[in-house]
Amino acid sequence: xxxxxxxxxxxxxxxxxxxxxxxxxxxxALRGGLTPAARNQAEAYSQFLAGTILEQNGQFDAARKAYxxxxxxxxxxxxVALSLxxxxxxxxxxxxxxxxxxxxxxxxxxxxxxxxxxxxxxTSKKNxxxxxxxxxxxxxxxxSLEDAYLYLGTLYASIKRYKESAEMFxxxxxxxxxxxxxxxxxxxxYLDQELYxxxxxxxxxxIALRSEFEPAYTSTGFIYELMKRPAEAIKAYxxxxxxxxxxxxxxxxxxxxxxxxxxxxxxxxxxxxxxSLDPENTDxxxxxxxxxxxxxxxxxxxxxxxxxxxxxxxxxxxxxxLASTLIAMELYDDAIAEYGEIxxxxxxxxxxxxxxxxAYSRQDRMATAAPFLxxxxxxRPGKSELSLYLAGAYMDLExxxxxxxxxxxxxxxxxxxxDLLFTLAVVYxxxxxxxxxxxxxxxxxxxxxxxxxxxNYLGYTFADAGEHLDEAVALIQRALRIKxxxxxxxxxxxxxxxxxxxxxxxxxxxxQAVQQVPDDPIIREHYGDIYLxxxxxxxxxxxxxxxxxLDPSNEKLREKFRKADFGDPDLLQPxxxxxxxxxxxx
Numbered sequence: 001x002x003x004x005x006x007x008x009x010x011x012x013x014x015x016x017x018x019x020x021x022x023x024x025x026x027x028x029a030l031r032g033g034l035t036p037a038a039r040n041q042a043e044a045y046s047q048f049l050a051g052t053i054l055e056q057n058g059q060f061d062a063a064r065k066a067y068x069x070x071x072x073x074x075x076x077x078x079x080v081a082l083s084l085x086x087x088x089x090x091x092x093x094x095x096x097x098x099x100x101x102x103x104x105x106x107x108x109x110x111x112x113x114x115x116x117x118x119x120x121x122x123t124s125k126k127n128x129x130x131x132x133x134x135x136x137x138x139x140x141x142x143x144s145l146e147d148a149y150l151y152l153g154t155l156y157a158s159i160k161r162y163k164e165s166a167e168m169f170x171x172x173x174x175x176x177x178x179x180x181x182x183x184x185x186x187x188x189x190y191l192d193q194e195l196y197x198x199x200x201x202x203x204x205x206x207i208a209l210r211s212e213f214e215p216a217y218t219s220t221g222f223i224y225e226l227m228k229r230p231a232e233a234i235k236a237y238x239x240x241x242x243x244x245x246x247x248x249x250x251x252x253x254x255x256x257x258x259x260x261x262x263x264x265x266x267x268x269x270x271x272x273x274x275x276s277l278d279p280e281n282t283d284x285x286x287x288x289x290x291x292x293x294x295x296x297x298x299x300x301x302x303x304x305x306x307x308x309x310x311x312x313x314x315x316x317x318x319x320x321x322l323a324s325t326l327i328a329m330e331l332y333d334d335a336i337a338e339y340g341e342i343x344x345x346x347x348x349x350x351x352x353x354x355x356x357x358x359a360y361s362r363q364d365r366m367a368t369a370a371p372f373l374x375x376x377x378x379x380r381p382g383k384s385e386l387s388l389y390l391a392g393a394y395m396d397l398e399x400x401x402x403x404x405x406x407x408x409x410x411x412x413x414x415x416x417x418x419d420l421l422f423t424l425a426v427v428y429x430x431x432x433x434x435x436x437x438x439x440x441x442x443x444x445x446x447x448x449x450x451x452x453x454x455x456n457y458l459g460y461t462f463a464d465a466g467e468h469l470d471e472a473v474a475l476i477q478r479a480l481r482i483k484x485x486x487x488x489x490x491x492x493x494x495x496x497x498x499x500x501x502x503x504x505x506x507x508x509x510x511x512q513a514v515q516q517v518p519d520d521p522i523i524r525e526h527y528g529d530i531y532l533x534x535x536x537x538x539x540x541x542x543x544x545x546x547x548x549x550l551d552p553s554n555e556k557l558r559e560k561f562r563k564a565d566f567g568d569p570d571l572l573q574p575x576x577x578x579x580x581x582x583x584x585x586x
Contacts, residue, residue, distance in 0.1 A: 044074035051083060060091050078108035085117055097121060112138045112145055119151065128159055146176055150185070157189045165189050180206045180213050187219060196223050214243040218250055225253075230261050248278050255287070264291045282308045286318055289325070298329045316342055320351060332359040350383060357389050366396045377406070384414045391423055400430045418448040425457065437461070455479035456489045463496035472496045487516025491523045494530070503533045521551035532564065541566045 051066030064087045071080045085100035098121050104114035119134035135152035138145060153168030166186060173182035187202030200223055206216035221236035237254040244250065251274045258267035268291045274284040289304030305322035312318065319342050326335035336359050342352040353376045360369035373390040380386060387410030394403035407424040414420065425440035438461065444454040459475030462468040476493045483489055490513035497506035507530050513523055528543030544561055548554060548569055558569040 040073045044070045044077065044080070046070075047073065048077070048080055048083070051087075055083070055087055055090075060087050063087050064091065076107060078104045078111050078114070081107060082111065082114050082117070085114065089117070089121070094121060094124070110141055112142050112148070115141070116148065116151065123155055128155065131155060144175060146172055146179065146181070149175065150181055153185055153189075157185070157192060162189050162193055178209065180210045180216075183209070184213070184216060184219075187216070191219065191223060194226075196227055199223055212243055214240045214247070214250075217243065218247075218253075221253070225257060230257055233257055234261075246277055248274060248281070251277065252284075255284075259287070259291075264294060267291060280311055282312050282315070282318075286321065289318075289321060293321070293325055293328070296328075298325050301325050302329070314345055316346060316349065323352075323355065327355065327359060327362075330362070332363050335359045348380060350380075350385060354385060354389055357393065361393070361396070366393050369393050370397060370399075381409070382413050384410055384417050384420060388419055388423060391427065395427065395430065400427055403427045404431070416447050418444050418451050418454070421447060422451065422454050422457075425454070434461075450478075450482055452479040452482040452486070452489070455482075456486075456492050459496065460492040463492060463499050466499050469496060469500050473500070485516060487513045487520070487523070490516060491520075491526060495526050498526070498530055498533065503530060506530050507534065519550060521547045521554065524550065525554070525557055537564070537566075540564070 047066045047070035051063040051070060054060075054063035054066060064084065067080055067084045067087060071077065071084060074080065081100045081104035085097045085104060088094075088097035088100060098118060101114045101117045101121065104111055105118065108114070115134050115138045119131045119138070122128075122131035122134060132152065132155065135148055135155070138148040139152070142148070149168050149172035153165045153172065156162070156165035156168060166189060169182045169185045169189075172179060176182075183202045183205040187199045187206065190196075190199035190202060200220060203216045203220045203223075206213055210216075217236045217240035221233045221240060224230070224233035224236060234254065234257060237250060237257070240250055241247065241254060251270050255267045255270035255274065258264070258270060268288060271284045271288045271291070274281050275288070278284070285304045285308035289301045289308065292298070292301035292304060302322055302325045305318055305325065308318050309315065309322065319338060323335045323338035323342070326332075326338060336356055339352040339356040339359070342349050343356075346352070353373070357369040357373050360366065360372065370390065370393040373386060373393055377383065377386040377390055387406050391403040391406045391410075394400070394406065404424065404427050407420055407427060410420045411417065411424065421440055421444040425437045425444060428434075428437035428440055438458065441454050441458040441461075444451050445458070448454070455475045456479040459472040459479065462472035463476070473493070473496045476489060476496055479489045480486070480493060490509055494506045494510035494513055497503070497509060510523075510527050510530055514527060517523055524543050524547035528540040528547065531537075531543060532540035541561075541564070544557060544564075544566065548557060548561065552569075561567070561569045
């Protein structure tokens with residue numbers, strides 16, 4: 001465009017110089033020494049120059065008007081027609097662009113720019129055969145025009161005519177053997193066909209021709225990714241990043257492959273570079289936050305999530321990340337506030353509701369959590385998770401009848417939910433409704449025969465009562481096959497053997513249970529019972545002593561301790577009772 005402007009200026013200078021020579025000077029020429037035809041031509045070039053400047057400044061509508069004036073004054077000017085085609089294309093007037101380009105080609109059949117423009121318009125309209133014919137015409141007019149081979153080759157590739165595409169790029173290489181475009185685009189079409197080794201060979205040719213050509217390294221890295229060769233992909237991407245350190249998409253690819261390789265520190269470095277290049281890159285901040293959380297750097301993780309939320313305040317996924325991080329930091333009030341923001345945007349968000357209730361529970365505020373869950377369940381009665389959590393809240397508050405009612409309603413809506421059935425069994429146990437508990441456990445196993453906790457719970461229930469002992473052993477053994485290293489299930493099996501009179505076998509299994517769960521008071525009590533049955537009184541006393549140290553409130557064991565002449569249990573030193581869930585539910 002600049003060359004065109006300079007040419008026009010030189011032409012006008014020559015024109016006025018010539019007039020001066022014929023008429024005695026420029027002043028005389030300007031006073032009217034030009035013929036009407038010459039005057040029209042001069043005005044046409046003046047309008048053309050004005051249009052060119054306006055187009056360069058992005059004032060396309062004004063440029064179009066200037067070009068139209070120029071073309072009216074000089075309708076034989078192919079250059080003006082071509083400029084009208086170009087500016088029409090810029091303003092979305094495709095038909096006008098085609099009309100003016102055709103006019104330019106008609107006025108100057110050797111004007112390849114017009115043919116190239118027409119081919120581009122035909123391509124955009126998906127008139128591929130027409131576009132191909134036009135590009136081939138360009139090549140016949142000017143066989144040295146490299147862009148024509150390039151455009152036609154990429155067009156063939158876009159419509160999957162790879163053989164003809166490759167022919168064009170090889171023809172381009174014959175025109176210009178030092179051009180990197182031929183091997184680069186050959187590599188691209190091989191990549192499209194998943195011919196990875198051939199593609200790599202072409203990209204290596206590009207690098208041999210021009211070692212600083214960044215797209216060749218980027219494409220090489222991408223191929224290595226597809227070939228599951230991450231180390232080589234990283235090497236190629238790093239080289240590309242050296243050549244083009246501000247390429248945001250490249251940094252994202254490099255960061256992602258580090259994440260996939262679990263090289264989280266390296267990925268973090270790339271994401272930090274990304275946000276320095278693009279401070280509004282929300283996704284990079286989110287991934288930085290996730291990496292920090294994975295590394296248990298919760299403060300930095302929460303900071304990254306907050307930064308992301310500044311530009312995307314309604315992104316619920318990021319708010320969930322932040323809120324869960326705050327829970328990990330034990331900042332429960334902050335987490336509850338964050339979940340509150342989520343519920344303002346999406347009042348029915350189940351995760352936000354459940355996690356809010358969890359945060360309340362961690363603060364021992366079940367009395368607050370219960371009404372919150374009641375409201376949520378009233379709005380979404382079919383949400384089984386809400387039934388489960390509300391029942392749990394009621395159980396913590398020892399409102400077992402309320403828990404039972406919630407679970408019964410939930411099971412009526414979702415009869416195949418084994419977790420609801422199992423929890424109902426636990427609630428029945430709390431209410432000392434043994435037959436209902438057993439029935440609920442059997443229903444749990446009807447729904448899910450591999451429910452290890454239900455198998456263990458039912459087996460232990462029978463073993464503890466000394467009934468159905470063969471079935472008890474079978475149930476517990478099934479549970480143990482599902483969870484082979486579970487100390488609580490091992491204890492249940494040992495207790496079932498004890499009840500069957502297989503005391504030596506019980507001792508062997510109990511020793512395994514204690515290794516898995518060394519600080520459970522019931523397991524220690526059972527351990528002592530087994531030793532006492534084997535007449536190992538010192539060992540029995542030691543195990544009961546440990547059990548009472550863990551749970552001094554066990555009056556039945558205190559009485560056994562006295563009857564066995566093991567001394568006064570009130571003189572025993574209490575141990576710190578471990579935190580954890582109820583024994584038979586683990």
